[in-house]
Each structure stands twice: as C-alpha cells, then as structure tokens.
Amino acid sequence: MMDHHRTIAFAASIAGSDSSAGAGLQIDMKTMTACGVWGMTVVAALTAQNANYVRAIADVDPLFVQQQIRTLEEDFPIGCYKTGMLNNAATVRAVAEALPDGTPLVVDPVLIATREYRLTDESGAEALIGVLIPRAVVVTPNIPEAAMLSSIEITDAASMEEAAGWFFDCGAKAVVIKGGHADFRKATDVFLDRDGIMLLEGTVYPFADIHGSGCCFAAAIAAHIALGCPVREAVGKAKEFVNWAIRYAVEYAPGRFTMNPGWKEHETYFRKF
C-alpha cells in the first residue's frame, strides 16, 4: 500500500470560519492548497459575515477544539500549525494545551476584523500573550494588533521596531509586524529574529482595504514551513505570495476586495490576452 503520508506536506489552521470565505479558515485552506500543501482546518470559532459586515459570532466548545487537534495528530504528520481567530481565553488555553510540543506554530494574533469587528475579547488577547505567543516560531500582528498587545504606540519605523522587540521578549522566536496599516514606510513589514531585523518591502496597491490579507500571509508562512523552509525564507516567500494575491484581488462585492490565493491560475489566464 502506498504511504500517503509521504506524498504531500500537511499544515493545519486553527481559526475561525468566515462564511464569506474571504478570510479565516477558508482563505487559509485556499492559500495552503495554492502553496502545494494539504491544508487542514480546526474550527475554533464561527462567524456569520458577508462582504460588508460581521453579523454574529458563535463559540466552539474548547473541548471540541482540542478533540479536532488530537484527532488529526493521531493520523497525520502535521508539519506546521497556524492559529488565527481564537475568540476567548478558554479557546486560546485549550489550543495551547492540545498542540503537540515540537511542531512549529505560526500565531496570527487576530483581534479585530478589517471591518472593525472585535474577533478576540480582552481575556483572549491576554491569554495569547501568556500561553501562545511564547511558543510561536513566528507571530504576525498587524500594527493595531501589535500596539494593543504590547501597549506601545506605533507611530513610526522606530516604534514599530520597538514593538517587534516586545514580541521577541515575550518568547516568540520571530515576529513580523505587518506594515499594511502604516502611514509611514507603508506596506513594509518589520521582521525580527535572533539574527536581527529584516525589512520586507511590499507593493502598495490602490485598494481601500483587503479582506483576509493577514490570514493569507500567516497561512502561506505555515505552508512553507510545512514544506521544510526555514522561517526567514518562509516569511519571504509568503510576502511574495501575498503581493500577488493582492495584485489579483477579487472584487467579490462592489468596492469590496478580498485576497485571491488562486492568482497563479489567473496569471496564466491573463497572459493569454
């Protein structure tokens, strides 16, 4: 019998469901698939949302979140985990407890949706700092999240780098603070690990906001780690992937753009003309 475990790399996202499939578990899966990895999904929260608003959130029983992780672990050699929306402290702690030691973890500390809807409550944010960020191989806050978690006001490149240092001191092996929300050095991400700072420059595209960009970035990092890339290389490749997924963003409702992890197919398609 063929050993199916040897045919493809596995990565698992532990995050919230976005019914519009522009962010959350759905975009994570699309991203992992596009990166050549078998994406798996541990449903940790549910959202009812469309292209314009988040209508409601429902919790998932933390014990059931653990059961999903443990059941996957019994059967698959998961190469990397990624966390996204974990809406409260009980869920964060349950995830930290169930995650296997030694498997790399990418933590995307999702706190607030692009559309200003609170996705993780205050106790959840504290728990992220206490039990999940310290075991991350890389943590990927955007500027508002980095400012909320670190209590450092981020107003320029220097304070952004200072906040990166705060995450490193929390115990994360590496941190990327995403520059998409910056009004200085825009779209330049600050990466920091024990070897120092690396700046990741991105293209600034004329979209007001892009739904799912943070999820897509963290999922692409997780996919590349599952494929065996060292963290710095995985982050660089993910940045490039995300740039293209924004370049080919889907306007899924008038004026509402979401990531397009399927940009490779679209690129081929456009080249025909």
Ligand code: PXL
């Ligand atoms: O982009 C952050 C995010 C993460 N997870 C879920 C979301 C969103 C944004 O809307 O809905 C489930």
